[in-house]
Amino acid sequence: MLDLNNKVALITGVNNPQGIGASTANSLAKAGAKVVCVYKKLKFHFNENETRENGFNKYHKALSCDAAEVEEQIKQFTNNYLIIERDSVEKDNITDIFNIIEQRFGNVEIFVNNAAMCSENDTIFYPLMTRR
Structure with missing residues (x-):
């Protein structure tokens, strides 16, 4: 396994x-x-009945959660972690995020930009029939 100690x-x-x-x-x-x-x-x-019928119930619930479950997962592997609630698109928040990290751990050496921007017009929200 890769050593990122x-x-x-x-x-x-x-x-x-x-x-x-x-x-x-x-x-x-x-x-x-x-x-x-x-x-x-x-x-x-969202309308839970409608999303269940369209098969998107799990997707919608994932959008509305916070990182508490993720934190529980990470705790299994390390005590050296931080969970920060911020919108990483906002310039002031980006500065805050890096200041918090540098105070606690030092400089960021690995960056994974997994944040996405979605709107209600995204393809996944349309029923299959309207896409044909």
Whole structure:
């Protein structure tokens, strides 16, 4: 396994415990990195009955979660981690994020930009029939 002992890793977009960000954070923690997860707590309203019918219920629930489950996963591999709730698109937040990391762990050596911007017009929200 790759040895990343004491390397500082920053991963953005770590909301979903089954997502790419969480998997990446867990892998880096297993390899010995000091892991910093940044997430934006999303406030997403949806009709649960409608989303269940369209098969998107799991997707919608993932959008509305915070990083608490991800933190529980990372704790299994390391005590050297930070979970930061910030929108990583905002310039002031980016400065805050790096200041927090540098005070706690030093300079970021690994960066994984997993944050995504979505809108209600994204393809996944349209029923299959409207895409044909």
